[in-house]
Each structure stands twice: as structure tokens, then as C-alpha cells.
Amino acid sequence: MRRLFALIMLFYALSSTAQVYNPVKWTTSAVKVSENEYDLVVKAAVEKGWHLYSQTVPPDGPLPTKFTFDGKGDYLKKGNTKEEEGHIVDDKIFNMKIKYFESKTIFKQRVQLKNKAAKQIKSSVEFMACDDSKCLPPKSVELIFKLK
Amino acid sequence: MKCLDLIRTTFLCLLFQGFANECQAQGKFKIDGTATGLSDGKIYVFLGKKIDSVQVTKGKFQISGELEEPVEFIAVAKHSDQRKLVKGTCATLYIEPASMTLQLNGSDFAAAKLKGSKSQDDVYRYNAITDKIILKYKKEQDHFDAVRKKYNDAAAAKKSQEELEAIKEEDQKARVALEPMYKEYQNASVGFMKENPMSYYSMHLLISNSRFLSYDEAAAFYKTFNPLYKKSVLAKELEADIEKMKKGVAGAQAGTFNTVDINGKPIKLDDFKGKYLLVDFWASWCVPCRKGNPHLLKLYAQYKPKGLEILGVSDDDKDHDKWRKAVEKDGIGVWRHVLRGLQYKEGTYERINIDKDISEGYNIHVLPTKILVDPNGIVVARYDGGEEDDKKMDADLAAIFSGK
Incomplete structure (x- = not known):
């Protein structure tokens, strides 16, 4: 039962291939941890040179990565979305410590199913990415976790 | 990673299936395969949204099916789990409705040889060109990777900020040393499209290189392409x-807008008629944009008396306070500021009022992007390529205002 399911986001299909930079690719999986609990795992692959920001950038800094797990309907949220250590820089312009991720990082959200027959959970992530000379405006990507 | 790219192209077909008959059946295909270095068992074929398993018996296998387009992209892989598909475990191939043969090497899927598909023949020809380029810049590439690793190791070991900065500088140099390689890549792509306009692969190359081309260049290439593929x-x-x-490119009419500025005053493109206007697309949260503000201030002080205006268009529709604070902190309130006008349907990420989004009228993809508009409302230049482009902007402004 403890199997991983990966899903390539519709994201690939919806984002135009030309011109638009696409430095962060999202994949999802759901890991069963008990009878009715899952870890929803979101993997972000960040292209060379780009930064994806933490969920906890102080206000007035760059826009943090934000997950929407609304906890309505089929499941309950158990705690916050966990993230990895990442890199922390002391940014002189914002005058604050800013945490970001490079190359690969994983976010995890534990949930408890209210509806045991649920086949999937939908959520979304809003994020921005920058490299040394440019930023991409924030965009939102739908995340779908297949349960089994 | 290359394996994942195919999902993008093949998925699209499925998206459109609901509409019209974009995805009419194009015909059957068959691939007779021979495998070396693979024991009997399964391999996997990714085609569109489907993953099929294929049985290998005594070094032989057969893949067959139906194509919805004249050419499609498939991956033949060692695993069905995409995350396990690292280098050497996956072959990506352009196939056609035909009878083809595939030679597969179990220890290196990427070295697979497909015969009988013209499109894939073209890929091989193109790769032969780029392989030479890769070889030529091997030293620079290895150095770049080494510096990256050094940085990641140092960051993991929590080395001091100064040490990290020093490595970053090395990284920057290593990146610059690789630039001629990318240029050669571009030239190889353009050369290939010129010589092979009928090839399906030329369409793929135009997509991945359009960033470096002007509208006229891209449209001219597209015109020469194979009509057979233009329905795909x-x-x-x-x-x-x-x-x-x-x-938003040189020669285009500048995108019009009609909104209110940061002080609540009405503002429209026509207000700037008769002056050169530099439209600066930025945001409070965009570090590289903020870093460029002192330089913009200098340019403004220098050329404002000669007839230059700057308009800041900010991507801060979500949080006006941040926008106001950033304008104040950077001291750029000397020129006028508006929001781009990005709006979502409440509670969703569905965009509304796209025609009111100033960024749309200039095809903005990255921040900062600066667009220089002449006194008649025609775009003179677009600067969205980092430091080098900034230098070009300085030179352009100097040339425009030299006689004034």
C-alpha cells in the first residue's frame, strides 16, 4: 500500500513553450502513512541559476511560495507545510534574511482523510522565481495528488 | 530531464481533443526493436498521456499503435516511474506513421538508434552538429559545474557570506565563458531551420529559439515551414x-493604457506624446529590479531636461502598500507610477480584465523589462536581457539625446 504516485502537472501543457521561462517544474506524490493519513509531497525542480523562495520570507521581502491546502471537503490539514533548510542570504536591498531554494527541494503536507473514498486531492501553489538578473512574475500552478 | 519535456508537447493534443478535430487519426505505426544488454522483461513507452509496457523477449520487442498527428514524440524508458528516468534510462524519439526499427542498448537508452522516421533522422543530424559544440566547450562546461558544486558545498557547510560571494563571482565568470557556446547553439539552430524548412524538427527549433529572434525573423521562418505540419x-x-x-518590440505601436497613477491621477499613453518614454516593468519584490533603481535615477536626472520620461509599471496589484513603500524607499517617486492591472476572479487564479493589463500590451515575461518608446508612440527598443542590455540602453539614450 505504501506506494508513491507521481503525476506530471497539467502545468507542462498549459505553459507556453516559446519565450516564457519555465525554471520551476512541479511534481506531486502522495505517501500513505497510516490508515487515513497521507503525506502530500511536492517536489520542485529548479533550473540552474534560479531561486525559488521559502514560505517564510518576512513581509516586505520577495513574495513567499504559498501553498493552498484549504482543508475543506475531503481532508483535514495536520500542521503546516514543511520545507527544507535551503539557503539563507542577508539581502542588502530588503535589509533582511531571505531564504530560498536551488536545484531541488521538497515540500510536505500531512493530511487526514475525512472521506476515505477520495481518489485525489487538489491544491495549488503560488510562487515566484528569480535569478541574479531577473524575476518571473508570480504564477499559480494546480497540484493534484493521486491517492491509492 | 529531457524525457519530461515530451509530456509538454504530447499532452497538448489531449487538451485539444474536446475541440474541433485537431487530433484526427494520422495512421498506424510499428517499431521492430532489438535490444542488447537487456534481460527479458518490460520496458515502457510514453506516448501522449499513456504509458504502455512492452515485453522484451530474447532481445526482441515490438511497439505499435496509432498516431494522432503526422509526427509525435515518444519516450522509450527503463522505468514507468518518471522520477527514476535519469540520464541513460530513457530515449526520446520522433516517430511517424510508418514501419520503423529501433536498436536499443540496455546500459544507455539515450544511445538508441531509430530508423525509418525522417523526423528522427533530422534530430540525429542536428545532434551531430551540437555534439561538436559541446565537445568544443567541454572545458568551460566542466569548470562551470565545478564552481556550482563548490558553491553548493560551501553553502551546505554554512561558510561565511564573504566566501559565498567570492564563489558567486567565479560562477559569474564561468557563466560568461559559456556564453559563446549558447551563441553557437543558436547559430546551429538557425542554420538548421534555414536548410531544412520542411523538417518537423525545425518547428521545434523555432519554438526553443524564438526568444532570440524578432517577430519578423520568426514569422519569416514559419512561412517557409511544411504545410503538412501546420495543422498540428x-x-x-x-x-x-x-x-x-x-x-513590445522595436517598430511596434506601444501598448495603450488608461488608468490612474500612484497619486490617483488619470494617466494614459497619449499623455507622453512628444517625449521619449522609458516604460519600466518592475515590482517591489523583484530584487534585480530594485538594484537597478539607482541607475535609473541617474539616467532620469541626466535626460529628463532633454525630454525623457520614465513610467514605472509595477507588478504589485496584490499589495499596494508594498508598492508605495518601495517607491518611497528607493526615491523613485520623481517619475510616475502605475500598477500593471493584474486581476483575478475572486478566490481563484482565473485572470480577468486581461485587456486592462499593461504588461500584456508589451508581452512582458520577466522583470525587469524596459521598453523605450519614441515621441510618436512607437517602440524603439526592448531591454530584458540583464546587464548587457542595460549597457545597450545607456548607449541608446546617449545617442538619442546627444544632439539635444
């Missing part, structure tokens, strides 16, 4: 992208 989903996507390239 890939072509429709390409057409839409080329159409967008008309906006």
Missing part, C-alpha cells in the same frame, strides 16, 4: 507565440 497542435502553439512577439 505544436504549430498552433507556435503561431500564437509568434503573434505575441509583435508586441
Whole structure:
């Protein structure tokens, strides 16, 4: 039962291939941890040179990565979305410590199913990415976790 | 990673299946395969949204099916789990409705040889060119990777900020040393498209290189392409992208707008008629944008008396306070500021009022992007390529205002 399911986001299909930079690719999986609990795992692959920001950038800094797990309907949220250590820089312009991720990082959200027959959970992530000379405006990507 | 790219192209077909008959059956295909270095068992074929398993018996296997487009992209892989598909475990191939043969090497899937598909023959020809380029810059590439690793190791070991900065500088140099390689890549792509306009692969190359081309160049290439492929989903996507390239580039009419500025005053493009206008697309949260503000202030002080205006268009529709604070902190309130006008339907990420989004009228993809508009409302230049482009902007402004 403890199997991983990966899903390539519709994201690939919806984002135009030309011109638009696409430095962060999202994949999802759901890991069963008990009878009715899952870890929803979101993997972000960040292209060379780009930064994806933490969920906890102080206000007035760059826009943090934000997950929407609304906890309505089929499941309950158990705690916050966990993230990895990442890199922390002391940014002189914002005058604050800013945490970001490079190359690969994983976010995890534990949930408890209210509806045991649920086949999937939908959520979304809003994020921005920058490299040394440019930023991409924030965009939102739908995340779908297949349960089994 | 290359394996994942195919999902993008093949998925599209499925998206459009609901509409019209974009995805009419194009015909059957068959691949007779021989495998070395593989024991009997399964391999996996990714085609569109489907993953099929294929049985290998005594070094032989057969893949067959039906194509919805004249050419499609498939991956033949060692695993069905995409995350396990690292280098050497996956072959990506352009196939056609034909009878083909495939030679597979179990220890290196990427070295697979497909015969009988003209499109894939073209890929091999193109790769032969780029392989030479890769070889030529091997030293620079290895150095770049080494510096990256050094940085990641140092960051993991929590080395001091100064040490990290020093490595970053090395990284920057290593990146610059690789630039001629990318240029050669571009030239190889353009050369290939010129010599092989009928090839399906030329469409793919135009998509990945359009960033370096002007609208006229891209449209001219597209015109020469194979009419047979112009009904494909890939072509429709390409057409839409080329159409967008008309906006915000030299020679184009500047995108019009009619809104209120940061002080609540009405503002429209026509207000700037008779002056040169530098439209600066930025945001409070965009570090590289903020870093450039002192320089913009200098340019403004220098050229404002000669007839230059700057308009800041900010991507801060979500949080006006941040926008106001950033304008104040950076001291850029000397020129006028508006929001781009990005709006979502409440509670969703569905965009509304796209025609009111100033960024749309200039085809903005990255921040900062600066667009220079002449006194008649015609775009003179677009600067969205980092430091080098900033230098070009300085030179352009110096040339425009030298006699004034």
C-alpha cells in the first residue's frame, strides 16, 4: 500500500513553450502513512541559476511560495507545510534574511482523510522565481495528488 | 530531464481533443526493436498521456499503435516511474506513421538508434552538429559545474557570506565563458531551420529559439515551414507565440493604457506624446529590479531636461502598500507610477480584465523589462536581457539625446 504516485502537472501543457521561462517544474506524490493519513509531497525542480523562495520570507521581502491546502471537503490539514533548510542570504536591498531554494527541494503536507473514498486531492501553489538578473512574475500552478 | 519535456508537447493534443478535430487519426505505426544488454522483461513507452509496457523477449520487442498527428514524440524508458528516468534510462524519439526499427542498448537508452522516421533522422543530424559544440566547450562546461558544486558545498557547510560571494563571482565568470557556446547553439539552430524548412524538427527549433529572434525573423521562418505540419497542435502553439512577439518590440505601436497613477491621477499613453518614454516593468519584490533603481535615477536626472520620461509599471496589484513603500524607499517617486492591472476572479487564479493589463500590451515575461518608446508612440527598443542590455540602453539614450 505504501506506494508513491507521481503525476506530471497539467502545468507542462498549459505553459507556453516559446519565450516564457519555465525554471520551476512541479511534481506531486502522495505517501500513505497510516490508515487515513497521507503525506502530500511536492517536489520542485529548479533550473540552474534560479531561486525559488521559502514560505517564510518576512513581509516586505520577495513574495513567499504559498501553498493552498484549504482543508475543506475531503481532508483535514495536520500542521503546516514543511520545507527544507535551503539557503539563507542577508539581502542588502530588503535589509533582511531571505531564504530560498536551488536545484531541488521538497515540500510536505500531512493530511487526514475525512472521506476515505477520495481518489485525489487538489491544491495549488503560488510562487515566484528569480535569478541574479531577473524575476518571473508570480504564477499559480494546480497540484493534484493521486491517492491509492 | 529531457524525457519530461515530451509530456509538454504530447499532452497538448489531449487538451485539444474536446475541440474541433485537431487530433484526427494520422495512421498506424510499428517499431521492430532489438535490444542488447537487456534481460527479458518490460520496458515502457510514453506516448501522449499513456504509458504502455512492452515485453522484451530474447532481445526482441515490438511497439505499435496509432498516431494522432503526422509526427509525435515518444519516450522509450527503463522505468514507468518518471522520477527514476535519469540520464541513460530513457530515449526520446520522433516517430511517424510508418514501419520503423529501433536498436536499443540496455546500459544507455539515450544511445538508441531509430530508423525509418525522417523526423528522427533530422534530430540525429542536428545532434551531430551540437555534439561538436559541446565537445568544443567541454572545458568551460566542466569548470562551470565545478564552481556550482563548490558553491553548493560551501553553502551546505554554512561558510561565511564573504566566501559565498567570492564563489558567486567565479560562477559569474564561468557563466560568461559559456556564453559563446549558447551563441553557437543558436547559430546551429538557425542554420538548421534555414536548410531544412520542411523538417518537423525545425518547428521545434523555432519554438526553443524564438526568444532570440524578432517577430519578423520568426514569422519569416514559419512561412517557409511544411504545410503538412501546420495543422498540428505544436504549430498552433507556435503561431500564437509568434503573434505575441509583435508586441513590445522595436517598430511596434506601444501598448495603450488608461488608468490612474500612484497619486490617483488619470494617466494614459497619449499623455507622453512628444517625449521619449522609458516604460519600466518592475515590482517591489523583484530584487534585480530594485538594484537597478539607482541607475535609473541617474539616467532620469541626466535626460529628463532633454525630454525623457520614465513610467514605472509595477507588478504589485496584490499589495499596494508594498508598492508605495518601495517607491518611497528607493526615491523613485520623481517619475510616475502605475500598477500593471493584474486581476483575478475572486478566490481563484482565473485572470480577468486581461485587456486592462499593461504588461500584456508589451508581452512582458520577466522583470525587469524596459521598453523605450519614441515621441510618436512607437517602440524603439526592448531591454530584458540583464546587464548587457542595460549597457545597450545607456548607449541608446546617449545617442538619442546627444544632439539635444
